[in-house]
Amino acid sequence: MDLALPPRVTPRAFERLSEIGAADQGKALRVAVEGGGCSGFQYQIELGEPEAGDLKxxxxxxxxxxxxxxxxxxxxxxxxxxxxxxxxxxxxxxxNAASSCGCGVSFSM
Structure with a gap:
């Protein structure tokens, strides 16, 4: 895995968060990787509270x-x-994903 750069968020993604009023609700878009899914890992994407240690x-x-x-x-x-x-x-x-599932939520490394 290349640890050189943090993830990047597109202007379109920030725009959508603004449209749904995430900041107005005191929420952030939380993106996480968990074990599971049909390819070994899966993305968890939800609105949530920032926590200590999170990259913002x-x-x-x-x-x-x-x-x-x-x-x-x-x-x-x-x-x-x-x-x-x-x-x-x-x-x-x-x-970093070697392959991904057709659902777009599951991937393997």
Whole structure:
């Protein structure tokens, strides 16, 4: 894993957080990696409270946080927001993932 760079958040992702009023609710977008899923690891993405030790990525008055355990798995990743015919969601383009599942939530290293 390349630990050279922290994850990056696109302006579009910060924009979407602003649209849903995350900061107004005192919340941040929490991005974490957990064991499980169909490929070994899975992303957990939810609104939550920042915690001590979290990496805070800030833009447009909004905050995205990544916990210390998940950080190495998300090094150099890009957190984005996409809208497609099948729905809208936050996505992660992770250069550390050797493969990913079609669902876009599960990956292997």
């Amino acid at each position: 990525l800030e833009g447009a008055g909004e905050t995205v946080v990544v916990d210390e355990v998940s950080l190495p798995f998300l090094s150099n990743a890009v957190i984005d927001f996409t809208e497609e015919l099948v729905g809208a969601r936050f996505t992660i383009d992770n250069p």
